[in-house]
Amino acid sequence: MRRLPVALATGFAVAVLTACSGAQPGDLVVGTSRVKVDSPDLVAFKEHTDIPDCPRVSSTGVDGGLPSLTVPCLGGGRAVDLAGLRGPMIVNFWQSTCHPCRKEMPALASYARHQSAVRVLGIDILDAQPGAALQLARDSKVGYPLVADPAGNLVGRTPIPRNLGLPFTMFVDSTGHVVHVEAGAMDTEQDVADAAATYLGAGG
Secondary structure, three states, rough: OOOOOOEEOOOEEEEOOOOOOOOOOOOOOOEEEEOOOHHHHHHHOOOOOOOOOOOOOOOOOOOOOOOOOEEEEOOOOOOOEEHOOOOEEEEEEOOOOHHHHHHHHHHHHHHHHHHOOOOOEEEEEOOOOHHHHHHHHOOOOOOOOOEEEEOOOOOOOOOOOOOOOEEEEEEEEOEEEEEEEEEEEOOOOOHHHHHHHHHOOOOO
């Protein structure tokens, strides 16, 4: 697969520093995308995974919290206004063609399976291959919800940098505040547990 830069409509390039993208430059631009993440075939595929529906959100945004943007559920389901999410929660940005993301995902999945104090949410971002994303999630035994932002509308919205390296993880406390952002992969379940203990006070 060729490694191609993803051109953004605002004129700046998102440098996915540790990943590659199989998208053509015209496929992924801020504010619009030709990629459907809830087509009938993806909905049918998701039914044969352990990925749950996306969470209900009733809260409003807070200063220092997640950006106010509603994103679709990967593989169909309710859309999520990220600003309304409350933790303790690990919010992980990833992409199907990102090799460190592929290594990290089983660690996150294992952590989510073995405890219930901290929720995990995955955001498949700037990804033109939602089918490959769902396949990766199934292969990694993901049992936490996944949303998608194929157009990269989250990029550059605080606390998400414009030069977004993947994977990228935010730790959100019970009040909805982002208390830490982590660039790079957590390679083992223990790495995830240690980070959750450090930033969210969760038992590791």
